[in-house]
Amino acid sequence: MIDSWIQSKIGLPQGEALTRSAIESYQLERLRATLLRAKSSSRFYADKLAGIEPGDIADTSCLAGLPFTFPSELTEQGTGMVCVPASEISRIVTLPTSGTTGEPKRIYFTEADQELMIDYIHHGLRVMTGPGDVFLVLMPCERPGSVGDLVRVGLERMGVKVIALGILPPDGSRDAEVLELMQSEGINSMLATASAAVRLAAADIQAKKGCGASMRTLLLSAEYVSDEGRNFIEAAWQCEVFEHYGMTEMGLGGAMACEARSGYHPREADLIFEIIDPATGAPLPDGEPGELVFTTLTREAMPFIRYRTGDFSRWIPGDCSCGSVLRRLDRVGDRKLLKGY
Ligand SMILES: [Zn+2]
Numbered sequence: 001m002i003d004s005w006i007q008s009k010i011g012l013p014q015g016e017a018l019t020r021s022a023i024e025s026y027q028l029e030r031l032r033a034t035l036l037r038a039k040s041s042s043r044f045y046a047d048k049l050a051g052i053e054p055g056d057i058a059d060t061s062c063l064a065g066l067p068f069t070f071p072s073e074l075t076e077q078g079t080g081m082v083c084v085p086a087s088e089i090s091r092i093v094t095l096p097t098s099g100t101t102g103e104p105k106r107i108y109f110t111e112a113d114q115e116l117m118i119d120y121i122h123h124g125l126r127v128m129t130g131p132g133d134v135f136l137v138l139m140p141c142e143r144p145g146s147v148g149d150l151v152r153v154g155l156e157r158m159g160v161k162v163i164a165l166g167i168l169p170p171d172g173s174r175d176a177e178v179l180e181l182m183q184s185e186g187i188n189s190m191l192a193t194a195s196a197a198v199r200l201a202a203a204d205i206q207a208k209k210g211c212g213a214s215m216r217t218l219l220l221s222a223e224y225v226s227d228e229g230r231n232f233i234e235a236a237w238q239c240e241v242f243e244h245y246g247m248t249e250m251g252l253g254g255a256m257a258c259e260a261r262s263g264y265h266p267r268e269a270d271l272i273f274e275i276i277d278p279a280t281g282a283p284l285p286d287g288e289p290g291e292l293v294f295t296t297l298t299r300e301a302m303p304f305i306r307y308r309t310g311d312f313s314r315w316i317p318g319d320c321s322c323g324s325v326l327r328r329l330d331r332v333g334d335r336k337l338l339k340g341y
Pocket of ligand 1: 258259260265320321324
């Protein structure tokens with residue numbers, strides 16, 4: 001359970017129970033510090049947050065009174081959001097946008113920002129893998145600091161053997177080679193997009209070689225996952241499928257399914273999520289679907305304040321059967337949730 005990791009990250013003494021109020025008072029303190037830093041270190045936030053006194057924020061519900069940050073602002077004024085000198089930037093990720101201008105988004109990271117993701121992998125993935133496992137990474141991993149590379153470092157820190165191949169071509173031209181590798185290396189855990197995992201499982205069934213026989217757990221990320229896709233993979237390989245939601249702006253990792261696999265627990269020591277009405281911007285009560293908005297609490301290079309993801313989810317009401325006190329987001333992007341929008 002990632003609660004013990006969150007507990008140590010928020011500085012709660014060992015033996016003291018992690019509670020909602022402990023998380024929220026930590027978040028409030030980090031939110032104030034983030035606003036203060038953003039205002040004083042970046043042109044963009046100095047303008048956006050003019051007139052806002054971070055010290056006056058009395059609780060995290062005050063977030064609703066702060067302005068949103070839109071993806072379009074990231075393309076127009078991205079560099080204006082950076083809060084550290086250029087010499088402290090260790091990685092810049094350029095993301096294409098679907099807009100008509102064609103201006104890409106650029107997301108800036110310091111080394112400490114990248115360490116946040118490595119640490120998340122190191123602790124957050126314990127639910128599905130551990131020392132002695134052989135883990136296949138089918139995400140971009142060629143460059144240092146790319147998502148697959150950070151996952152590799154985090155898992156190796158846990159004592160897992162990692163084979164990082166990168167993204168497979170969508171035409172399936174490398175699938176047979178990957179299936180053989182799965183068999184020869186005894187790969188028992190994997191990170192992939194849903195489309196790649198479904199394609200590999202289907203190719204394995206067709207080839208009748210049972211290359212996925214040792215597969216025990218599989219993590220799907222970066223794409224919407226349907227129940228059909230998840231069930232197909234689980235049946236083909238007799239493995240347990242976990243789902244993750246995140247995006248580069250979030251620092252890659254966002255929220256992950258637990259062993260109960262009923263919703264995704266956000267990493268609440270690094271991020272505050274909100275669900276808002278996309279038309280009015282008003283916060284929505286638990287259970288009601290709306291747009292997912294996040295605020296970063298620990299990022300150095302480029303903090304995000306109320307960033308509009310354009311993704312849809314809802315808070316699942318009630319406690320999770322895994323015993324975690326972390327909140328639960330429903331599967332992001334599920335069409336059922338989009339009705340009415
Ligand atoms: Zn749970």
